[in-house]
Amino acid sequence: MTDRHRPDRCPGVLRPWIADDGALVRLRLVGGALTTQQLADLMLISGRFGDGEVHLTRRANLQLRGIDHTEGEPPRLFVEAVAATGLLPSRSHELVRNIMVSSLTGRLGGHVDLRPLAEQLDAGLCADEELAGLSARFLFVLDDGHGDLVDRPLDLGVMAVDATHGQLRVGEHWGEVLPLTAVPDALLDLARRFSHLREREGNGAWHVAELPEAGGSMLSVHHARDLRTQVHALPVPHDTLTQDDGRAVRHVDIPEGRLTHDLATRVLALAGRDIIVTPWRSLLLPDLENP
Template sequence: MLAAMSTAPHPSSSQATAVSRDGGDACPGALRLHAADDGALARVRIPGGVLTVRQATSLGDAARRLGDGELHLTSRGNVQLRGLRPACGAELAGLLEPAGLLPSPAHERVRNVVASPLSGLDGHGVRDVRPWLTALDAALCASTAAVTLSGRFLFALDDGRGDVAALGADVTVRATAGGAALLTLGGAREALRVSGEDAPRAALLAAEVFLEISRASGSGAWRVDELPVPVAELTAAVERALTRAGVGCAPAARDTGEAEGPAPGPVGSALCVHAPFGRFTAGQWRELTRAAAAFPPGELRLTPWRGVVVPAPGAEPDRAASVLARLAAAGLVTDAGSPWPRVGACTGRPGCATSRADVRADAARALTAVGRTPLPVYWSGCERRCGHPRGDHVDVVAAPGGGYRVTTAVQGRDPRGTLLDDPSGFAAALARTLP
């Protein structure tokens, strides 16, 4: 596996920062478009990153007919459509709803669920989390209270391998041996042990308790670690709520993990690819959809690491190699040794007005230097650092006066930074910041 997104220990509740949210959550959705410099932007939630071939085709059609033709993956495995006409909302909904991509318009922005993308495909993990995903999404869409969750609130369903458990979700459910699961809230050091059968219900109840405490505190917090109360108090409140609801639970130590995405290439009963910066051209998306259609069950799994897993049970090695060769010819990354999965960047110019640079072009110019560090490298156009990875990484931020500030951020060590005038000098900048 790639060491692409190794994750530092979670902060304790005393380290969390309470935030008061006076304004509404403006996070974009499929029905609430965001005005960007390159046109309107829609963010379509894809719980667990799971798409049928029909749904993937509908997304591709929407991008081609209404936007710039490309599909952009987010760090939560969702899809963004860019370059949209400002008044195309109704037409977009008309394309998404028949494909099952808008099961509840009232809940469309809160269906933020990541799940272990290789669950049930590679022999690792404790259990297949697909039943959890189906149950949680249905319960979420049926919950009246959940409508008021922020579009930034995140659920994570981990099959026990620790990949999505390390992504800093607000509610994490991680499978454990013996059929149980650990329920963890934000950066809490302690978890609650529940039965695997109760896990989806427990996750939703935890989110509803969060909403109650957020309202009672008057903070309007969007994320668990923004609450003005220690996360240990939230955990205790969730424990009481679960007990009242007849869900057995008990305190347990938290299991941490490392946020590592699937390596490109064949992995178990799946084919894995990576898209540089999570951007798929119309042609690349068509090739992916054709690849998925060639194998039952005809499915794509988008990952939080801006890649795609194509389940291919029973695929002969020669056939798998042929499909991967076509995807590579389309410009997707299929080589496990490629540095691309360790490079990320925000949208940058020209799509974002706040960005100071075309960070993606500069990151591509500096690609060959990435092999000099095992850490992921993330390029940001401003201090907001949209989409940056959690944990240890090389932080590259466009500076106000031009150039970049390069900082190696490693847990337990003082940050080491330097200035970078030109991306061609990135290797030397890395040498000055690495321990």
């Protein structure tokens, strides 16, 4: 069991990390999803207030850096500009909206489209005042059965085993198999249980694995891992692939995760309405017409 004597320092828009080149802020994207308009707006915001680039993270989020600040506070106009993009839906919960989802869910492979489930989880998370106290490092991971996130370290999550059921995950432990419709509430209940156990233990845990039994104490019954979760996805090639619906998705490499002005201009010219940031610091441009 780990004792934490201070809060985590993961940045957000309202709580930036102060680096040598200025303030760094992180924008949390549920499942890495954003629109081309939002990305275009962020490039303009970065050009006005920051270093002119948008940076991709390994949790499928975005960062802006080089932002002027006053004693650690970013400019009010900067915060208002970010909020206007729709990418800051909850100021009280911005740091805890850490929800990774299989990048191609609902478009290619996998058992089921987990995007609606992720949105329900995000809404429930933001509506719960207690859960605003989670660590900004606390991570939910939702794998649609594709296996692209099965090896990702997590706090809470689910892996789909068929089109209607998934097996819960609690740290390194596996929970029950239950209907996917019940998963958002189940994950939120587990997050509350984590908060209560952390308070009882008094160790300031950031992660489930820092509780007794590496989080096993959160489970009333331990379950064996379902054999249907024993899948691993190969890396997605940087190429144009055919979605399950016959349309195309283009996987674009972003060197060093740095989206420069010129590269963003090329990406936006290729993209449709939606863009997906992947955990591999690349971009997926889905729902394109096949050539």
